[in-house]
Amino acid sequence: MGHLRQGEWHNDEVAxxxxxxxxxxxxxxxxxxxxxxxxxxKPEKDRYHLYVSYACPWAHRTLIxxxxxxxxxxxxxxxxxxxxLEESWTFRTDFEGTTGDQVLxxxxxxxxxxxxxxxxxxxxxxxxxxxxxxxxxxxxESSEILRIFNSSFEKISSSDINLYPKEYQSSIDEFNExxxxxxxxxxxxxxxxxxxxxxxxxxxxxxxTLDKLDDHLKETNFLVSDSLTEADIRLLTTLLRFDAVYYTxxxxxxxxxxxxxxxxxxxxxxxxRKEISSTTNLEHIKxxxxxxxxxxxxxxxxxxxxxxxxx
Ligand SMILES: N[C@@H](CCC(=O)N[C@@H](CS)C(=O)NCC(=O)O)C(=O)O
Numbered sequence: 001m002g003h004l005r006q007g008e009w010h011n012d013e014v015a016x017x018x019x020x021x022x023x024x025x026x027x028x029x030x031x032x033x034x035x036x037x038x039x040x041x042k043p044e045k046d047r048y049h050l051y052v053s054y055a056c057p058w059a060h061r062t063l064i065x066x067x068x069x070x071x072x073x074x075x076x077x078x079x080x081x082x083x084x085l086e087e088s089w090t091f092r093t094d095f096e097g098t099t100g101d102q103v104l105x106x107x108x109x110x111x112x113x114x115x116x117x118x119x120x121x122x123x124x125x126x127x128x129x130x131x132x133x134x135x136x137x138x139x140x141e142s143s144e145i146l147r148i149f150n151s152s153f154e155k156i157s158s159s160d161i162n163l164y165p166k167e168y169q170s171s172i173d174e175f176n177e178x179x180x181x182x183x184x185x186x187x188x189x190x191x192x193x194x195x196x197x198x199x200x201x202x203x204x205x206x207x208x209t210l211d212k213l214d215d216h217l218k219e220t221n222f223l224v225s226d227s228l229t230e231a232d233i234r235l236l237t238t239l240l241r242f243d244a245v246y247y248t249x250x251x252x253x254x255x256x257x258x259x260x261x262x263x264x265x266x267x268x269x270x271x272x273r274k275e276i277s278s279t280t281n282l283e284h285i286k287x288x289x290x291x292x293x294x295x296x297x298x299x300x301x302x303x304x305x306x307x308x309x310x311x
Pocket of ligand 1: 088123140
């Protein structure tokens with residue numbers, strides 16, 4: 001991954017692997033919250049901005065939550081170009097669905113990090129939650145942005161949906177933990193493995209967990225209780241990319257999601273919600289993975305299919 005080191009952009013390798021060839025994801029840099037009690041970041045109308053890629057499963061979580069929580073009028077969005085090349089994400093607008101940088105008018109995403117601090121050392125990732133008032137980055141960890149959207153803006157925009165209800169928090173946490181390493185991060189561990197051993201380990205762990213989830217979903221369309229929670233959102237953004245990208249590009253090819261009876265029914269059920277379907281952009285998803293990772297796909301051919309993966 002490219003990095004900013006003391007304000008300088010360095011185009012490092014795309015994936016960081018340990019000495020066993022296993023992919024290691026780095027920690028997110030910005031971890032602030034938004035709250036009435038916070039000295040700086042208070043909930044306010046139209047104060048915060050979200051930088052996303054439609055391709056990215058982590059950013060996708062935040063786009064879904066923003067819609068479910070009726071925050072579209074209060075949290076503005078910029079969508080980067082799907083190709084992540086030598087200068088990481090950019091605000092090029094020659095691809096349908098891109099918006100350019102709506103706030104700072106930068107050309108590259110790393111310039112948003114530099115705007116916060118010209119001497120910063122960090123990796124450069126989406127999503128970013130940016131404060132237009134202080135011109136600072138609040139948070140760039142999707143799981144935390146999801147929680148901020150769920151609970152910090154209650155007075156500004158009401159929504160009946162609670163993605164992390166008190167009575168189910170421990171079950172939601174358990175599913176989040178069960179899913180994060182082998183599935184959300186797992187597909188990357190399979191795809192970015194640089195040894196056969198690391199690939200096989202991540203592959204088995206991924207499909208063992210998918211088997212368990214398929215079993216759990218036998219009689220329900222929700223991981224926890226009988227309504228949508230953040231655990232579902234976190235699983236769905238990986239499932240939505242699976243058959244089109246992870247199955248081929250990342251060699252996660254024991255089974256497609258469409259071959260899992262319950263997981264596929266669950267995916268199709270949730271895809272009927274406009275908050276899920278309108279935030280899912282397969283053109284950005286395919287272009288990003290197949291075009292950006294030339295160490296996996298050197299000719300950068302972007303497949304035309306699958307034609308209707310969610311039907
Ligand atoms: N922990 C972060 C991970 C975000 C992340 O890795 N985003 C990817 C896109 S899918 C990215 O921007 N990668 C750029 C890079 O690693 O250089 C989160 O969940 O928000």
